[in-house]
Amino acid sequence: MINFNGTLVSEDANTVAQNRGFLYGDAVFETVKIVNSKILFLEDHYFRLMSSMRVIRMEIPMNFTMESLEEQIVSLVKNNGLESSARARITIYRNEGGYYLPQNNTVSFFIQAVLVESALYALDGKEYEVDLYKDFYVTKHLLSSIKTTNRLINVTGSIYASENGLDNCILLNDSKNVVEVLQGNIFMLKGNVLTTPPVSEGCLNGVMRKQILKIAQKLEGIEVVEEIISPFDIQKADELFVTNVIKGVQPITKYRKKEFSIELSKALVAELNSLIV
Template identity: 75%
Template sequence: MVSKDANILTQNRGFLYGDAVFETVKIINNKILFLEDHYFRLMASMRVVRMEIPMNFTMEYLEEQILSLVKNNSLSDSSRARITVYRNDGGYYLPSNNSISFLIHTVALENASYSIEQKEYEVDLYKDFYVTKQLLSSIKTTNKIINITGSIYAHENGLDNCILLNDSKNVVEALQGNIFMLIGNRLITPPVSEGCLNGVMRKQILGLARRIEDLEVVEEVISPFDLQKADELFLTNVIKGIQPITKYRKKTFTAKLANQLVQMLNEMLTVN
């Protein structure tokens, strides 16, 4: 039995098939952080899933739509916005057409600048399902059932997050962000070819870390066994910035580099 209020969903392809892509952005002082990176990743995602990009769907148009909504909701100081682009109604697995519509949703954030909470943050591996090493894994689609079941697993086991593995049983990312590992003077993150999200904050942190003297920054495969050799582990995403991992199984970690990178990140945003 479907209520009349639910009729809007009965043909919506994003709801029925996960036929949608999305971006989540952070707004500070009426400015969208890393707008260009988000826009080009969204365009790339739409092309990968063969959506038709309207001629007026420019970066300036998207910026105007987001900031207008943020202003109307009195959230210009500090907020997050999610832009979901979905293929229009019609068809089953084969769409009737590739035209699109989009929704924007905004939520207030407490802090404008990035900061690190001084608290314990424990993770473990999630091995019920694996991420495939393919292009679709590197974009943000609304097919996030692995992240959902992994989040439930983490909650049931008293964990703050879980680390996802790919079909080669190598480390890919966390449930809500990319992962970085410091061993000695080497900062390592998995390459996108391993199936991780091509993260916007991942790109910023790679750029900032390469400015640190005597720090070697590389993109290479990480095995689960490597994690217990690490001096630091931390996660990155645009909303949180950097989240240090304090415990993985019996190993505990410091957060010296993570704190340094957060400071550099905030300084970069202040200059820009």
Template identity: 70%
Template sequence: MINFNGSIVSQDSNLLTCNRAFLYGDAVFETVKLVDSKILFLEDHYFRLMSSMRILRMEIPMNFTMEYLEEQILMLASTKNTINSARARITVYRNDGGYYLPKTNTVSFLITAESLENKLYLGNQKEYIVDLYTDFYVAKQLLSSIKSTNKIINITASIFANENGLDNCLLLNDSKNVIEALQGNIFMLKGNTLITPPVSEGCLNGVMRKQIVAIARSIENIEVVEEVISPFELQKADELFITNVIMGVQPISRYRKKDFTANFSTLLVQKLNEFIAN
């Protein structure tokens, strides 16, 4: 028996009592975008998921092929009639048993899906204001680069942003360098140089980050570098923008007293949409 919200009920009636994702954050996840029955950047998502599972010492089932996971995601999206434009999330968690030390490294998975209004990326040009979040810092370590279900810093920072009329916050690592935004990677354009923090700084190894780096390197006269970004550098930028696979590219219009243009990020959105169309 357990006490659930003031009522004594059977433990078997609440699946959370044995769920390691709930009890310990012992899980990883991937969020993907579907367009016309196709999962965008599927291979990158798959290999990041496999890498994350290995880092957490999870046992990868023999049937966990890229084709199998694609089939499972598309099957759910088709059932929910969201196959043409949707976001889907697959969460992989270690099976029941043990406390901090698991009794098994086998896994289960859960997939959810919901429709999206737009197939193409929009590159929203509305006012988008950000500031730094300094209450807590992200550890500069390998675990910070994977998508685990331990996102308490992102949650508290989201509440901070909401309370202060911000659209987003920029997170700092324990060296007080800027590493990412709440829902994506950060890029800074200075002149003809596009800068994003290296994964070794503790930022997420983002799938859209990889696409943007590749696209930017194909643009004439643009140099792409991965280097540390200090908070003092932000106000020297010509453009700042955030990337993830659901929204694509989100230009930042203002950081503190500095306003930014969005010409380069608009070009990146056009090139992303050309990829989808093909």
């Protein structure tokens, strides 16, 4: 028996009592966007998920192929009537047993899916204000580049943003350099140079980050680099934007007293939608 919210219940009746993802954050996840029953950038998502599992020493089942993952996600989306436009999250956790040291490295998973209002990527035209989040810092190591279920810095940062009337916060690493934002990667345009922090700085190895790098490299007059960005660089930027696979590109319009253009963001969204259509 365990005490659950003041009531004694069977431990087997509570699905989180022995779940290592809940107890230790011993889990990884991947969020994908589905349009007309097709998972966008499926191959990139699949290989990032496999890489994340290898990093934390999970055993990858023989039948856990890209095709089987696609089938499982699309089946759920269709069952829920969301095949036209949806987001789905697959969470993979190490099976129960042990304390910090697991008794085995086998895994289980579950998938969730919800409606996404728009199949195409779009800019909403609203003001989008950000500031630095300095209560906690991202550590520069490999674990920071994968999506584990330990997202406390994102949770506390989101609370900070809400309390201060912000739309997002910029995260810093332990060298006090810009890493990413709460819900995605960050890009900075200054002149004709588009910069995003390298993964070695501790940022998430984002799927949409990869797409934007490829698209921007083909744009005439734009030089693309992966380099360290300091908070002082942000104030000198001409344009800032956030990327993730659900939103696509989200322009940052205001940082403290500085306001930014959104022209490159418009061009990138148009290129992204051409990939979908």
